[in-house]
Amino acid sequence: MATRKVNEDQLMRGLTQVFRTFGLEGASLTKLTEATGLQRASLYHRFPGGKEEMVVAVLQSTLALIQEQILDPLNGPGSPRQRLEKMSRAVAQFYANGEKACLFDYFSIAPDSHPIREHVNKAMRYWLECLTKVACEAGIKKSDARRRAEDVTAAIQGSLVMARAMNDRRPFRRMVKELPDRLLGD
Amino acid sequence: MATRKVNEDQLMRGLTQVFRTFGLEGASLTKLTEATGLQRASLYHRFPGGKEEMVVAVLQSTLALIQEQILDPLNGPGSPRQRLEKMSRAVAQFYANGEKACLFDYFSIAPDSHPIREHVNKAMRYWLECLTKVACEAGIKKSDARRRAEDVTAAIQGSLVMARAMNDRRPFRRMVKELPDRLLGD
DNA sequence: GTCTATACACCGATAGAC
DNA sequence: GTCTATCGGTGTATAGAC
Numbered sequence: 001m002a003t004r005k006v007n008e009d010q011l012m013r014g015l016t017q018v019f020r021t022f023g024l025e026g027a028s029l030t031k032l033t034e035a036t037g038l039q040r041a042s043l044y045h046r047f048p049g050g051k052e053e054m055v056v057a058v059l060q061s062t063l064a065l066i067q068e069q070i071l072d073p074l075n076g077p078g079s080p081r082q083r084l085e086k087m088s089r090a091v092a093q094f095y096a097n098g099e100k101a102c103l104f105d106y107f108s109i110a111p112d113s114h115p116i117r118e119h120v121n122k123a124m125r126y127w128l129e130c131l132t133k134v135a136c137e138a139g140i141k142k143s144d145a146r147r148r149a150e151d152v153t154a155a156i157q158g159s160l161v162m163a164r165a166m167n168d169r170r171p172f173r174r175m176v177k178e179l180p181d182r183l184l185g186d
Numbered sequence: 187m188a189t190r191k192v193n194e195d196q197l198m199r200g201l202t203q204v205f206r207t208f209g210l211e212g213a214s215l216t217k218l219t220e221a222t223g224l225q226r227a228s229l230y231h232r233f234p235g236g237k238e239e240m241v242v243a244v245l246q247s248t249l250a251l252i253q254e255q256i257l258d259p260l261n262g263p264g265s266p267r268q269r270l271e272k273m274s275r276a277v278a279q280f281y282a283n284g285e286k287a288c289l290f291d292y293f294s295i296a297p298d299s300h301p302i303r304e305h306v307n308k309a310m311r312y313w314l315e316c317l318t319k320v321a322c323e324a325g326i327k328k329s330d331a332r333r334r335a336e337d338v339t340a341a342i343q344g345s346l347v348m349a350r351a352m353n354d355r356r357p358f359r360r361m362v363k364e365l366p367d368r369l370l371g372d
Numbered sequence: 373g374t375c376t377a378t379a380c381a382c383c384g385a386t387a388g389a390c
Numbered sequence: 391g392t393c394t395a396t397c398g399g400t401g402t403a404t405a406g407a408c
Contacts, residue, residue, distance in 0.1 A: 002373045023295045025211035029402060041404075042374050050403065101295075108351040109209045109292065117353075124351045150348070150357045155337070158344025162336070165294040165310045167303075171336045188391045215384060227386075228392050236385065 006037055011046065012061045019058050023106045024116075027051075055107070055116050062103055063123050069094055071130045080138035084180035092176045095160060098169030102160050128153055131183060138184050152182050192223055197232065198247045205244050209292045210302075213237075241293070241302050248289055249309050255280055257316045266324035270366035278362045281346060284355030288346050314339060317369060324370050338368050 006014075014036035018027045029040055029051065036043065047053040073086040095102065107120050128149050135145035156179075159172040175182075192200075200222035204213045215226055215237065222229065233239040259272040281288065293306050314335050321331035342365075345358040361368075 004373065023209065023211065025209065026295070028400080030400080038373095039375060040402085041376080044403070045373060102347075104351045105291070105347050106295065108347065109212070109287075109295075111208075120351050121353060124348065128352075147360075150345075150360070151341070154341050154344030154348055154357060154361060156344065157347040158340030158342065159336075161288075161291050161294065161343040161347065162310065162340055165290045165306050167307060171340060174333075174336075175340060190391065214382080216382080224391095225393060226384085227394080230385070231391060 005042075011036055011038070012058065015054055016058045016062060019055065019106065020101050020103060024055065024110055052115070056119065059103055059107060059116060059119055059123070066094065066123075066127070071127065074130050074134045080134050081180050081184060083134060084183055088176050088179040091156065091179065092173070095156075095172070098160060098163035098172030101164060102157060105157060105160065124153075135183050140184065148183050148185075152179055155179075155182060191228075197222055197224070198244065201240055202244045202248060205241065205292065206287050206289060210241065210296055238301070242305065245289055245293060245302060245305055245309070252280065252309075252313070257313070260316050260320045266320050267366050267370060269320060270369055274362050274365040277342065277365065278359070281342075281358070284346060284349035284358030287350060288343060291343060291346065310339075321369050326370065334369050334371075338365055341365075341368060 015032055018031050018035045022028075022031060029043070032043060032051075032054070033039055038046070043054070044050060047057065049056075070087055070090045073090060074083050076083055076086070078086070094100075104120055104124050107116050110117055128146070131149035131152060132142075132145045135148055136142060140148065155175040156172075159175040163169045163172045201218055204217050204221045208214075208217060215229070218229060218237075218240070219225055224232070229240070230236060233243065235242075256273055256276045259276060260269050262269055262272070264272070280286075290306055290310050293302050296303055314332075317335035317338060318328075318331045321334055322328060326334065341361040342358075345361040349355045349358045
């Protein structure tokens with residue numbers, strides 16, 4: 001393959017930034033070309049499936065980041081609480097303290113028929129499973145663990161919506177700070 | 187004025203349904219004409235400001251419904267807990283147990299410059315004030331009341347995102363059921 | 373692999389008949 | 391007040407040169 005003007009990493013970062021700012025329908029090819037530094041035809045060379053393929057690629061690369069930065073620490077060393085504190089810091093960073101949106105939110109605003117919906121569905125269920133698992137390891141019984149995992153997830157997603165809607169990131173910062181206590185009790 | 191093919195109520199219902207399904211950018215004039223039974227030009231006769239005016243009108247009429255169905259009961263008769271139980275039922279109905287989205291979420295996915303952002307901002311702050319007020323009336327001190335109001339609001343918004351993303355409305359139904367306890371403590 | 377140029381559908385918006 | 395017809399612009403997508 002010939003030399004690439006923009007490498008994979010830069011490319012995905014540019015695309016992701018646009019989708020995370022303007023949403024699924026708001027992310028136009030024009031905006032995507034501006035953010036990546038590649039022209040339309042070049043984007044189609046990288047993603048023959050067009051915008052729909054870009055959407056899937058953006059979600060996949062974002063899921064890889066979430067896995068690495070947020071979920072992997074849950075299986076790392078330390079007590080459940082220590083691992084959750086690591087996750088808490090990673091969540092704060094990943095969402096830039098509430099400034100950056102969640103693609104689970106943006107990409108779920110699509111017709112049921114849209115292929116991305118299935119990816120989002122599985123990804124969020126997996127996130128919940130990881131949280132449930134660490135709560136179980138802390139000695140919380142399964143059904144309570146699941147309930148608390150849902151509470152924590154809703155608190156994050158909801159406070160992200162609030163941050164955007166009210167232009168106030170304080171609730172998000174608080175939810176994240178309280179994340180370990182919310183999952184394990186205090 | 188001549189006879190209207192579609193009355194105000196039917197019109198707003200149709201428009202709202204489209205925006206609440208497809209979001210701000212996804213709601214095209216074509217979809218809006220199909221949902222309302224009015225042609226493009228007729229919609230522009232009703233809303234000379236075009237789509238942007240429709241967006242504002244949809245939000246305003248939705249806020250009126252929220253006021254009437256959800257927030258007014260908070261100032262009605264009964265104990266704070268009784269009023270919150272009324273609100274809880276109204277919230278469940280308004281969001282169709284998690285099937286219908288929240289415009290605070292959808293309409294906040296817009297550039298900061300978009301006029302609708304300011305309306306959403308004020309509306310959500312008002313919602314929070316109403317919740318804070320009833321918590322105060324139940325004897326909870328101001329700062330705790332505010333915090334609990336934020337928790338409840340995030341739980342609702344977050345579980346709506348979860349309902350859409352995972353196609354599972356159980357977390358939403360639970361959050362709504364627990365709403366009074368979450369605001370007042372149990 | 374990237375580019376310019378272009379095809380064609382759909383977007384929001386308007387003119388003018390009825 | 392509603393309609394059909396149409397405008398200019400932008401959307402996604404592609405052809406073909408380099």
